[in-house]
Amino acid sequence: MTDRGLRSRLGVEVTHMKTPEIPAISLAGYDDPQHPPQHVVDAIGDALSTVGFMTVVNHDVPDALIDAAYAASRSVFAHDDAALAQYARPDLGGQVGFITTGAENSKGADIPNLMRFWHIQHRLNPDWTNVWPEETPAFKQAMLALMDAFDEIAQKILAAIDVYLDQKVGTLWQLIRGGPSLLRPIHNPAPLPGYDSIGTSAHTDINVITILPAATAKGLMVQTKSGVWVPIPVVPGSLVVNTADMLEMITGKRITSRPHQVILPEGSGERFSIPYFVHFIKETVLYTYPDGTKFTAWHYLVRRLTEIGLWDYDLSEVPPEPTF
Numbered sequence: 085m086t087d088r089g090l091r092s093r094l095g096v097e098v099t100h101m102k103t104p105e106i107p108a109i110s111l112a113g114y115d116d117p118q119h120p121p122q123h124v125v126d127a128i129g130d131a132l133s134t135v136g137f138m139t140v141v142n143h144d145v146p147d148a149l150i151d152a153a154y155a156a157s158r159s160v161f162a163h164d165d166a167a168l169a170q171y172a173r174p175d176l177g178g179q180v181g182f183i184t185t186g187a188e189n190s191k192g193a194d195i196p197n198l199m200r201f202w203h204i205q206h207r208l209n210p211d212w213t214n215v216w217p218e219e220t221p222a223f224k225q226a227m228l229a230l231m232d233a234f235d236e237i238a239q240k241i242l243a244a245i246d247v248y249l250d251q252k253v254g255t256l257w258q259l260i261r262g263g264p265s266l267l268r269p270i271h272n273p274a275p276l277p278g279y280d281s282i283g284t285s286a287h288t289d290i291n292v293i294t295i296l297p298a299a300t301a302k303g304l305m306v307q308t309k310s311g312v313w314v315p316i317p318v319v320p321g322s323l324v325v326n327t328a329d330m331l332e333m334i335t336g337k338r339i340t341s342r343p344h345q346v347i348l349p350e351g352s353g354e355r356f357s358i359p360y361f362v363h364f365i366k367e368t369v370l371y372t373y374p375d376g377t378k379f380t381a382w383h384y385l386v387r388r389l390t391e392i393g394l395w396d397y398d399l400s401e402v403p404p405e406p407t408f
């Protein structure tokens with residue numbers, strides 16, 4: 085079935101599948117990140133090399149941590165943009181603090197995303213200091229605890245990918261420890277009456293993997309390799325995990341990074357989500373040009389942040405993005 089209302093207004097064809105093509109993977113019994121079970125390796129490898137998205141269940145992240153993070157996020161975003169503007173740090177590329185509605189557009193998009201969000205660095209770049217809202221003291225503790233829990237999941241998933249790629253367990257995690265991973269609590273305001281809204285237009289993620297606790301409403305969808313947009317189900321208690329550009333690049337495209345978007349149909353309420361973007365340390369080499377020039381995680385990060393309007397970085401000394 086095709087939702088013709090969405091297609092007519094947004095130029096996007098949305099296919100509602102009776103059986104979603106998003107693999108659901110259980111981490112039950114996977115306790116030691118040094119020894120990923122083979123059935124988990126196979127399932128994660130298949131999912132992330134084809135669809136690029138999966139839902140993860142039995143993951144051991146306590147519901148209470150996720151609930152506390154969403155409650156704190158709702159509390160912060162109960163304040164309007166003007167009230168939160170004091171927490172914006174545009175001089176730091178929007179990499180910490182509050183980012184106002186419409187500040188970001190997806191790469192190549194000509195309209196901004198209808199969302200506002202907060203950036204929290206996990207392991208701080210020495211030049212950056214996290215910014216915390218005075219109105220909601222619980223926000224800091226909830227978000228830091230969530231990032232610690234998500235790092236444990238990231239380590240397990242990356243270990244499974246190591247085995248899938250026939251490399252030593254821990255190879256990818258060694259490139260994450262100390263890297264600039266960040267959490268992004270997002271608020272998509274409800275669409276105006278009579279309109280659908282684009283919460284986030286089609287894009288691929290910049291980083292390595294993204295971990296998202298089930299959002300408070302539907303709207304996220306992924307474009308499969310066949311070109312069809314498939315809704316990501318909202319399964320309470322699950323995590324949505326997707327692979328991103330840096331992992332696709334460093335694996336020579338054995339792992340895929342798929343376009344995705346958030347569309348809120350007319351009549352939707354507001355939506356909250358809290359993706360955790362797991363990043364490589366900035367010196368990680370993603371690609372080496374024939375002349376020996378290294379294209380690093382930092383090069384890709386500053387290129388993309390400049391492209392999406394969050395940073396105005398001098399790119400004159402940054403190697404071009406590889407195309408392969």
Ligand SMILES: [Fe+2]
Pocket residue numbers: 287288289344
């Ligand atoms: Fe994304």
